[in-house]
Amino acid sequence: MNNSISSSSDASPIQFNLPPLSLSLFDAEPSTPQEEPNGVVHGSSVSHFEDSISNEIEEMSIRDHPPSVSNDSQTSWFPGKRHLDEDDASISWRKRKKHFFVLSHSGKPIYSRYGDEHKLAGFSATLQAIISFVENGGDRVKLVRAGKHQVVFLVKGPIYLVCISCTEEPYESLRRQLDLIYGQMIVILTKSVNRCFEKNPKFDMTSLLGGTDTVFSSLIHSFCWNPATFLHAYTCLPLACATRQAAGAILQDVADSGVLFAILMCRHKVISLFGAQKASLHPDDMLLLANFVMSSESFRTSEAFSPVCLPRYNPLAFLYAYIHYFDDDTYLMLLTTSSDAFYHLKDCRIRIETVLLKSNVLDEVKRSLFDGGMHIEDLPPLSHSGSSPHLGQHSLRLDSPERLRESNSSAGGAAGLWHFIYRSLYLDQYVSSEFSSPINTHQQQKRLYRAYQKLFASMHEKGIGPHKTQFKRDENYVLLCWVTQDFELYAAFDPLADKASAIKTCNRVCQWVKDVESEIFLLGGSPFSW
Amino acid sequence: MPSRRRTLLKVIILGDSGVGKTSLMNQYVNKKFSNQYKATIGADFLTKEVQFEDRLFTLQIWDTAGQERFQSLGVAFYRGADCCVLVYDVNSMKSFENLNNWREEFLIQANPSDPENFPFVVIGNKIDIDGGNSRVVSEKKARAWCASKGNIPYYETSAKEGINVEEAFQCIAKNALKSGEEEELYLPDTIDVGNSNQQRATGCEC
Ligand SMILES: Nc1nc2c(ncn2[C@@H]2O[C@H](COP(=O)(O)OP(=O)(O)OP(=O)(O)O)[C@@H](O)[C@H]2O)c(=O)[nH]1
Ligand SMILES: [Mg+2]
Numbered sequence: 001m002n003n004s005i006s007s008s009s010d011a012s013p014i015q016f017n018l019p020p021l022s023l024s025l026f027d028a029e030p031s032t033p034q035e036e037p038n039g040v041v042h043g044s045s046v047s048h049f050e051d052s053i054s055n056e057i058e059e060m061s062i063r064d065h066p067p068s069v070s071n072d073s074q075t076s077w078f079p080g081k082r083h084l085d086e087d088d089a090s091i092s093w094r095k096r097k098k099h100f101f102v103l104s105h106s107g108k109p110i111y112s113r114y115g116d117e118h119k120l121a122g123f124s125a126t127l128q129a130i131i132s133f134v135e136n137g138g139d140r141v142k143l144v145r146a147g148k149h150q151v152v153f154l155v156k157g158p159i160y161l162v163c164i165s166c167t168e169e170p171y172e173s174l175r176r177q178l179d180l181i182y183g184q185m186i187v188i189l190t191k192s193v194n195r196c197f198e199k200n201p202k203f204d205m206t207s208l209l210g211g212t213d214t215v216f217s218s219l220i221h222s223f224c225w226n227p228a229t230f231l232h233a234y235t236c237l238p239l240a241c242a243t244r245q246a247a248g249a250i251l252q253d254v255a256d257s258g259v260l261f262a263i264l265m266c267r268h269k270v271i272s273l274f275g276a277q278k279a280s281l282h283p284d285d286m287l288l289l290a291n292f293v294m295s296s297e298s299f300r301t302s303e304a305f306s307p308v309c310l311p312r313y314n315p316l317a318f319l320y321a322y323i324h325y326f327d328d329d330t331y332l333m334l335l336t337t338s339s340d341a342f343y344h345l346k347d348c349r350i351r352i353e354t355v356l357l358k359s360n361v362l363d364e365v366k367r368s369l370f371d372g373g374m375h376i377e378d379l380p381p382l383s384h385s386g387s388s389p390h391l392g393q394h395s396l397r398l399d400s401p402e403r404l405r406e407s408n409s410s411a412g413g414a415a416g417l418w419h420f421i422y423r424s425l426y427l428d429q430y431v432s433s434e435f436s437s438p439i440n441t442h443q444q445q446k447r448l449y450r451a452y453q454k455l456f457a458s459m460h461e462k463g464i465g466p467h468k469t470q471f472k473r474d475e476n477y478v479l480l481c482w483v484t485q486d487f488e489l490y491a492a493f494d495p496l497a498d499k500a501s502a503i504k505t506c507n508r509v510c511q512w513v514k515d516v517e518s519e520i521f522l523l524g525g526s527p528f529s530w
Numbered sequence: 531m532p533s534r535r536r537t538l539l540k541v542i543i544l545g546d547s548g549v550g551k552t553s554l555m556n557q558y559v560n561k562k563f564s565n566q567y568k569a570t571i572g573a574d575f576l577t578k579e580v581q582f583e584d585r586l587f588t589l590q591i592w593d594t595a596g597q598e599r600f601q602s603l604g605v606a607f608y609r610g611a612d613c614c615v616l617v618y619d620v621n622s623m624k625s626f627e628n629l630n631n632w633r634e635e636f637l638i639q640a641n642p643s644d645p646e647n648f649p650f651v652v653i654g655n656k657i658d659i660d661g662g663n664s665r666v667v668s669e670k671k672a673r674a675w676c677a678s679k680g681n682i683p684y685y686e687t688s689a690k691e692g693i694n695v696e697e698a699f700q701c702i703a704k705n706a707l708k709s710g711e712e713e714e715l716y717l718p719d720t721i722d723v724g725n726s727n728q729q730r731a732t733g734c735e736c
Contacts, residue, residue: 211569297568306572
C-alpha cells in the first residue's frame with residue numbers, strides 16, 4: 001500500500017517549484033491586488049498586519065518533514081509532537097513549510113503543529129490580535145497573502161484556527177484542512193468545550209487535549225496522501241461482493257440490537273458499515289473517526305471503550321465507541337449512545353468475529369490489501385457490446401492473487417494514464433487507482449494529490465458554475481477532470497499524452513468502474529442519506 | 531454465560547496521567563515494558579487468568595485514562611468493580627496528592643454498597659528512576675495515608691524493572707476475590723441479541 005499512514009523514512013527535502021527563498025518573505029513585496037472568491041481579504045488591505053507577522057515568521061522555506069505516527073527516535077513525552085524544542089525564535093521552526101495553529105479567543109495557544117504550544121504563547125497572542133482587530137472592524141479575516149505565504153484564518157466561536165503555508169495550495173483547500181482540524185477537536189472534546197470559554201474566557205484548553213498530538217499530526221499528514229480529506233467521500237476496500245455482503249449482514253444484525261453504527265474498516269478503507277434506523281454517517285465523520293482510532297496507539301493493544309463525538313452527527317454529545325483490532329490493519333468500531341454498553345458491544349464483537357472467521361472475510365481482507373485495488377495496467381478495452389457488468393475478465397484481480405505483477409516494465413496504462421480517482425456523487429464514495437510506476441515515490445504522490453486538490457477546488461469554486469471538463473497540461477502531467485451529475489473523474493496522464501486518446505481512456509475508466517462497482521463500492525441497502 | 535458469574539473479578543486502575551498504569555498492567559499481563567508513552571484513550575480492557583487457592587479466576591482489568599478530559603466520564607467503567615487500584619508516581623508529589631481525589635471520585639461514582647470496606651490497593655510506581663534519588667514521596671508518608679484510609683495495602687513498584695508488580699497484583703486479586711464473595715457480583719444487563727440467524731439482504735447488487 002502506498003497510502004500507509006506512517007512514512008517515517010521520508011525526511012528529505014521536498015522540491016517544489018519555488019524560487020529559493022530570501023530573508024524577508026513578508027517584506028514590502030507589494031501584493032498585487034487580486035480578486036479572491038468568497039470575500040477573501042487580500043494582502044494589501046491589511047498590510048499593517050503583515051508587518052506584525054513579519055517579525056515573527058520570516059524565511060520559511062522548502063523543507064518538509066513528514067510527520068510519522070510512531071516516532072521512536074524521539075523520546076518526547078507526547079508521541080507525535082515533533083520538534084518540541086522549537087519556538088518562534090528558532091530558525092528551524094520558521095523554515096517549516098506549513099504551520100497549523102489553534103488558539104483561544106483570548107490568545108492562549110491550544111495546538112501547534114511544530115514546537116511547544118506554551119513557548120509559542122507570544123506568537124499566538126499576535127495571531128489573536130490580528131483576528132480580533134479585523135473582526136472589530138466588521139470584517140472577517142480569512143486570508144492574508146504575504147509573498148509566497150498564505151495565512152488562512154478560521155474562527156469557530158471561541159476557537160481560532162490558523163494555517164500559514166507556502167505550499168501553494170488553494171485557499172479553499174487550506175480552509176477545508178482547518179475545518180477538519182476543528183472537527184478532530186470536536187471528536188475528542190465535543191462542542192460543549194465552548195461552555196468552558198463562556199464561563200472563563202481565559203480557559204486553558206491544552207490540558208484537555210493531553211496525549212492527542214498524534215491524532216492531529218496524523219490528520220495533518222493525511223492532507224497530503226488521503227483524497228478523502230478534500231473529496232468529502234470515503235473509500236472502500238475492494239472485495240468480492242459476497243464477502244462484503246457477509247460482513248454487512250452481521251453488522252446489520254448488531255445494528256438492530258441497539259448499536260448506533262457498526263463500522264468495519266481496514267486502515268482508512270471501509271469493509272462494510274451499518275447504521276441503525278435513520279442514523280446516517282457523514283464521510284467527514286468517518287475520516288475523523290478512523291484517523292482518531294488509527295493514530296491512537298492504545299487502541300491497538302487491547303479492546304477499548306472510549307467516548308467520541310461525531311461532529312456531523314451531533315457535535316454536542318458524546319457517543320461511546322467500542323474499538324477492537326482483529327489484526328494489524330482491520331478494526332471494528334461499534335458506536336452507541338449508552339455509556340455502559342461495553343459488555344453488550346463486546347458480545348456483539350464476539351458474534352461478529354465468529355461470522356467473519358467463518359466466512360473468511362478477514363483472509364479476504366488481507367488478500368485485497370496485498371493485491372491492491374484497480375491497477376491501471378489492467379484497464380480493459382471499451383466493451384462495445386453492452387456486456388454485463390459482472391465479475392469476469394474485466395474484474396479486479398480478486399480471483400487471481402497468484403498473478404505476478406511486472407511492476408517495473410510498464411510505465412502507466414493506456415494512453416499514458418498514470419492514475420485516476422473516481423468519485424461517485426450518489427454514493428459519497430470514491431475509488432482511487434493504485435499508483436503506477438511513474439509516480440511511485442511519496443513525493444510524486446503528494447504532488448499529484450496537491451494537483452488534484454487544486455483541480456477539485458477550481459471545479460467547485462462558487463459562483464463560477466459547474467465546470468464540465470478541464471484539461472490541463474504542465475511539465476509534470478496532463479490532468480483531466482470530468483464532472484457529471486453522477487460522478488467526478490480526476491485522471492493524470494503522462495505530460496506528453498495525446499488529448500483525444502486521453503479522453504477516450506477516461507471513458508474506458510468510467511466503464512471499468514461501472515463494471516466492477518459491486519467490488520469497489522458499498523452499494524445500496526444501508527440507510528445512508530446524508 | 532452464567533459461568534462468568536463467579537470467576538470474574540473486575541479491577542479498575544486509576545491515577546494521574548503518566549504515572550504508569552498501562553505500564554504496570556503490561557508488565558503484569560504481557561511481561562513487557564516500553565519507554566514510549568502512549569496515552570490511554572477512554573479505557574483499555576484486558577483479562578488475565580489467575581490462580582488462587584486452587585481456583586482459577588479471570589481478572590478483568592480496566593486500565594483507565596488519566597488524562598484530564600476523561601475524569602468526568604468514569605461512571606461507566608467504575609460500576610461493579612471488585613477492587614480499585616490507585617497508582618501514583620513516587621517522583622511526583624502532585625500524583626500522590628491526587629490519590630485522595632481519585633479515591634473519592636471512585637466511591638461517589640461506583641457507589642459500592644459498603645464504601646468503608648471497599649478494597650483499594652495503592653501502588654507507588656517508578657521507584658527505579660534515578661536509583662530512587664529523585665523520589666519526592668517517602669514510603670512513610672504514603673503508608674501513613676494508606677493507614678488513614680482504612681489500612682489500604684501498599685506496594686512500591688517499578689513497571690520498568692518488573693519489581694513488585696506480580697506481588698501487587700496478587701494482592702489485588704486476593705482483595706477483589708474477598709469483595710466478590712461478600713457482595714453480589716455485577717452482571718450487566720444483556721440485551722437479547724439472540725435472533726442472529728435471521729437472513730437479511732444487504733442490497734448488494736451482484
Ligand atoms: N522509569 C520508569 N518509567 C516508567 C515506569 N512506569 C511507567 N514508566 C514510563 O512512564 C510513562 C507513562 O507510562 P504509562 O503507563 O503510559 O502511564 P499511564 O498512567 O497509563 O498514563 P495515561 O494512559 O495517560 O493515564 C511511559 O513513558 C513509561 O515508559 C517505571 O516503573 N519506571
Ligand atoms: Mg495508560
